[in-house]
Amino acid sequence: MNAPPPELLKQHLIDPEICIRCNTCEETCPIGAITHDARNYVVDAGVCEACLACIAPCPTGAIDNWRVVARATPFSTAAQLQWDALPAVDATMPVAGTHDAQPAIVAVTKPRTTADSPLPGERDAPRDSAAAQALVDRAPGATIPPWSASHPYVNLYTPRAPVAATVTGNFRVTDSASGSDTHHIVLDFGATPFPVLEGQSIGIMPPGVDADGRPHFARQYSIASPRDGERPGYNNVALTVKRVTIDYDGRPVHGVCSNYLCDLAKGDSVQVVGPFGNSFLMPNHPGANLLMICTGTGAAPMRAMTERRRRRQPRETGRLMLFFGARTRQELPYFGPLMSLPRDFMDINLVYSRTPGSQKRYVQDAMRDRAPDVAALLADPDTCIYVCGLKGMEAGVLAALADIAAVHALDWPSVWDTLKREGRLHFETY
DSSP states (O other): OOOOOTTTEEEEEEEEOOOOOOOHHHHHTTOEEEEESSSOOEEOOOOOOOOOOOOOOOTTSTEEEEEEEEETTTOHHHHHTTTTTTTTOOOOBBTTSSSBOOOOOOOOOOOOOOTOOOOOTTTOOOOOOOOHHHHHHHSSOSSSTTOOOOOOOOOSSBTTEEEEEEEEEEEEETTTTSOOOOOEEEOOTSOOOOOOTOOOOEEEEOBOOOOTBBBOOOOEEESSSSSTTTTSSEEEEEEEEEEEOOOTTTBOOOOOHHHHHTTTOOOOEEEEEEEESSSOOOSSSTTTTEEEEEEGGGGGHHHHHHHHHHHHHTTTOOOOEEEEEEGGGSTTHHHHHHHHHHHHOOOEEEEEEEEEEEEEOHHHHHHHTTHHHHHHHHTTTEEEEEEEEEEHHHHHHHHHHHHHHHHHHOOOHHHHHHHTTOOEEEEEEE
């Protein structure tokens, strides 16, 4: 495609109807072109170089939208922050703080993929720009699924047209004496199609409005059940939801969606969007090994994958190894069901960071304790690694993998690059 005339600009925009505010795009952007407020994520046309680094990691595709506008007056970030939907073709938008109208959109491009050609006219930024390549070099995990993963369906239902699901189960999966109130919630879709895969997520739309009087946006939750349903053969999914009562700094806060979900009763109706996610997917070939590393509610996709593998025994022969961390045993979700699994089915390693009278231990400490076994999995081309939990665990897990590789004569930079290139190392952190 030829570049637009110099007076025109192909502007990068984020669809607020599809965006689930997961912050992946802002964290991924190598030059800080993406910002957000309490409502929307937006791209600054004056900073964006169209390097496409943010496209593949986005779980919903909201990031992959473009409009050709007059270069002198692109859609401002202030205007974008007010949007509830992308502007239609030939729409005009007032510039915040002025009485001028932004020019009509003169073209709309079709959604693109990272395999498409570079965006022409955007400062002539090549697909393999230094900024994009630097990001690829330091990205922790893959943005493509394993070769044998099933095809995922995404964005079947949107905030404008959600699907209703019925609550068929809601029970606590942490010790009743624990301060961590985590629930296992089952949602049934009845006859409405809602195909999902292990590793995908959905969005829940809590009722009511925010402080500005606008409907609450959807919150994202990983699916904790396998593709054939929480109950085999049923069109339902399970979620693992922790009731949020304090923020990361320990200050009291009321999590809008988590409290809504944890308080649901059987028979209640819930508005759902999605599903989302096209890379954090499990392999399907029988000899695949799964190395799973998680904390807290990051156990959700690991439960889905583990249950999928359990139901397919003895056809699946690959090894399962789990490193699961929590503050205390009482705060670890699904402790009872985990302990009931046969020892020869999955190699389970539990660690706790706040057990009174005991030394703090994290998942990376347990990984180092099991270094020979982890190294054997790293060296096996059939191994896929999944990491899910708080963002802060990424560095510790990568450092542990690098240390284990070094001790066992594995070239970690080469192994790391191979894992990412082959879609065998995945992070889902928040």
